[in-house]
Amino acid sequence: xxxxxxxxxxxxxxxxxxxxxxxxxxxxxxxxxxxxxxxxxxxxxxxxxxxxxxxxxxxxxxxxxxxxxxxxxxxxxxxxxxxxxxxxxxxxxxxxxxxxxxxxxxxxxxxxxxxxxxxxxxxxxxxxxxxxxxxxxxxxxxxxxxxxxxxxxxxxxxxxxxxxxxxxxxxxxxxxxxxxxxxxxxxxxxxxxxxxxxxxxxxxxxxxxxxxxxxxxxxxxxxxxxxxxxxxxxxxxxxxxxxxxxxxxxxxxxxxxxxxxxxxxxxxxxxxxxxxxxxxxxxxxxxxxxxxxxxxxxxxxxxxxxxxxxxxxxxxxxxxxxxxxxxxxxxxxxxxxxxxxxxxxxxxxxxxxxxxxxxxxxxxxxxxxxxxxxxxxxxxxxxxxxxxxxxxxxxxxxxxxxxx
Numbered sequence: 001x002x003x004x005x006x007x008x009x010x011x012x013x014x015x016x017x018x019x020x021x022x023x024x025x026x027x028x029x030x031x032x033x034x035x036x037x038x039x040x041x042x043x044x045x046x047x048x049x050x051x052x053x054x055x056x057x058x059x060x061x062x063x064x065x066x067x068x069x070x071x072x073x074x075x076x077x078x079x080x081x082x083x084x085x086x087x088x089x090x091x092x093x094x095x096x097x098x099x100x101x102x103x104x105x106x107x108x109x110x111x112x113x114x115x116x117x118x119x120x121x122x123x124x125x126x127x128x129x130x131x132x133x134x135x136x137x138x139x140x141x142x143x144x145x146x147x148x149x150x151x152x153x154x155x156x157x158x159x160x161x162x163x164x165x166x167x168x169x170x171x172x173x174x175x176x177x178x179x180x181x182x183x184x185x186x187x188x189x190x191x192x193x194x195x196x197x198x199x200x201x202x203x204x205x206x207x208x209x210x211x212x213x214x215x216x217x218x219x220x221x222x223x224x225x226x227x228x229x230x231x232x233x234x235x236x237x238x239x240x241x242x243x244x245x246x247x248x249x250x251x252x253x254x255x256x257x258x259x260x261x262x263x264x265x266x267x268x269x270x271x272x273x274x275x276x277x278x279x280x281x282x283x284x285x286x287x288x289x290x291x292x293x294x295x296x297x298x299x300x301x302x303x304x305x306x307x308x309x310x311x312x313x314x315x316x317x318x319x320x321x322x323x324x325x326x327x328x329x330x331x332x333x334x335x336x337x338x339x340x341x342x343x344x345x346x347x348x349x350x351x352x353x354x355x356x357x358x359x360x361x362x363x364x365x366x367x368x369x370x371x372x373x374x375x376x377x378x379x380x381x382x383x384x385x386x387x388x389x390x391x392x393x394x395x396x397x398x399x400x401x402x403x404x
Contacts, residue, residue: 001024001025001026001244001247003018003021003024003251004216004248006212006215006216006219007216007248007251007252007255009212010210010212010213010216010252010255011255013212014255014256016255021251021254022132022143022162022163022164022165022166023037023164023165023166024143024165024166024168024247025165025166025167025168026166026168026170026240026243026244026247027168027169027170028169028170028171028236029169029171030167030168030169030170031058031061031062031065031133031167031169031171031172032065033167034062034065034066034108034131034133034167035065035066035068035069035071036069037131037165037167038066038069038071038105038106038131039069039070039071041106041164042105043071043105043106043129044070044071044072044105045071045072045074045101045103045104045105045106046066046071046072046073046074046104046105046106046107046108047073047074047075047076047100047101047104047106047107047108048062048063048073048074048075048076048108048110049076049078049096049107049108049109049110049111049115049118049119049122050075050076050077050078050110050111050115051077051078051080051086051111051115052077052080053111054110054111054112054115054135055075055077055110057135057172057175057176058110058133058135058169058172059075059110062108062110062133063075074099074100074101074104076095076096076099076100078092078095078096078115078118079091079092079095083282083283083284085283085284086114086115086118087114087150087284088114088117088118088121088147088148088149088150089149089150089151090150090151090152092118093118093121093122093149096118096119096122097122097125097126100122100126100128104126104128105128106128106129106130106131106164107119107122107123107126107128107129107130107131108130108131108133109130109131109132109133109163110133110135111133111134111135112134112135112136112138112139112180113138113139113141113142113287116132116134116139116141116142116163117141117147117148117149118147120145120147120160120161120162120163121147121149121158121160121161123160123161124160124161129161129163129164130161130163130164131163131164131165131166131167132163132165132166132167132168133166133167133168133169134166134168134172134173134243135172135173135176136173136176136177136180136181136184137168137173137176137180137181137184137239137242137243137246138176138180138181138183138184138187138286138287138288139183139184139187139246139287139288140184140187140188140220140245140246140247140249140250140253140262141250141253142163142166142168142246142247142250143162143163143166143247143250143251143253143254144162144250144251144253144254144259145159145160145161145162145253145254145257146158146159146160146253146258146259147159147160148271150274150278153275153278153279154275155271155274155275155375157259159257159258162254166247168243168247170236170239170240170243173239173243174234174235174236174239178234178350179286179289179350179351180286181231181234181239181242181349181350182288182289182292182346182349182350182351182352183286183287183288183289183292183351184242184243184246184288185224185228185231185242185288185292185345185346185349185351186286186288186289186290186291186292186293186295186346186351187246187262187287187288187291187292188220188221188224188242188245188246188249189221189224189291189292189295189342189345189346190262190263190264190266190267190288190291190292190294190295191217191218191220191221191249191261191262192221192295192299192336192337192342193264193265193266193295193298193299193302193336194217194260194261194262194263194264194265194266194267195214195217195218195221195261195264196264196302196332196333196336196381197264197265197378197380197381197382198214198260198261198264199214199332200325200329200332200379200380200381200384201378201379201380203321203325203328203329204318204321204322204325204329204379204384205318205321205378205379205383206321206379207260207378207379210256210261213252213255213256213261214261216248216252216261217249217252217261217262219248220245220246220248220249221245223241223244223245224241224242224245225345227241228345228348228349229348231349232348232349232350249261249262260378263376264298264378264380264382265294265298265372265373265380265381265382265383266291266294266295266297266298267291267294268368268372268373268375268376268380268382269290269294269297269298269365269368269369269372270287270290270291270294271372271375272367272368272371272372272375273285273290273294273360273364273368274287274290276364276367285358285359285360288351289351289352289358290358290360292342292346292351292352292353293346293352293353293354293355293357293358293360295342296339296342296343296346296353296354297339297355297365297369297397298381298382299336299337299338299339299342300339300397301369301382301385301393301397302333302336302381303333303334303336303338303339304397305333305381305385306329306330306333306334309385309388311323311326314388316387317387318379318384318387319388322384322388329381333381362395362396365395366392366393366394366395369382369393369395370386370392370393373386
């Protein structure tokens, strides 16, 4: 995968030399290139971090290939909880920190988003570089520095380490369970509302905004929408399109060193639901599945808001800036696809399109619409709706949104 001209321009603006970007290899058989890369970099002692599923998908095969090339391999199979899942929590972090030998040259994250979040945090703490080996095109965080972790039951994103290389084997990615690929598409779909929220926050809340970074993230989104049929087939052409979009979105976050282009109110809802599931000892849902559904809900909320709300009646902080930018905000929200269109895209790729399909009750959705904006200090439209509402936002949204 070649870096785009826009990516090179963004990097130059931030004083980042192109050589510091991770090596990016997205092709069939990419696993077979990893040993040569490690030998080239003098990394002879590798730790492979995986779970039982990703061990079967690629881990054992990769370990055997590395050993044939005289690379010493130590494997860490992350322990699943009583739900049969691995979470990026204290237990997983401590397991990796304890089981990684002191003379390790490189960590290899063999898995999807959670395993990469665990690995990037430990990479930073151990001062050992890590290589990303995705086993599914499931999230846009493979190349970012942000590690969403669950610490004391609370979701927190910590800026840690980016990978030094990404080897995305299309043979492995195409064989991934379809819900994982659909989750990757859902994560990309959320850029409709995250980019909107970023621009609203810049206009009303004075947040820093970068037009080129927004343009590049939008390009990743538009590419996937334009090729949704190919992505739905989950063949090598479609998976390459999705994976390149996910990686470019992650690279933008890596350069900016924060997640703002790719994370808005739709992610706040997703994180709120996740924390509720944790508090109630429930099985976790795929991140991108939650984000895709939340994007549709947030879009409906925003469209209802601009139809019902009179900004001239708003009082207090943000009121003047909101009124001054209201015409532009109305146009930006009107330009969003309809919730039904977003749900159609999700259905095309086999992703859940409603909270009922992912098992999130209406009461929890309503709570998140009224409370999730507290999770991040960002002036999203969800934040503004909550600042000026006269009563609780009710759900389903077709009843009323509480901002008349």
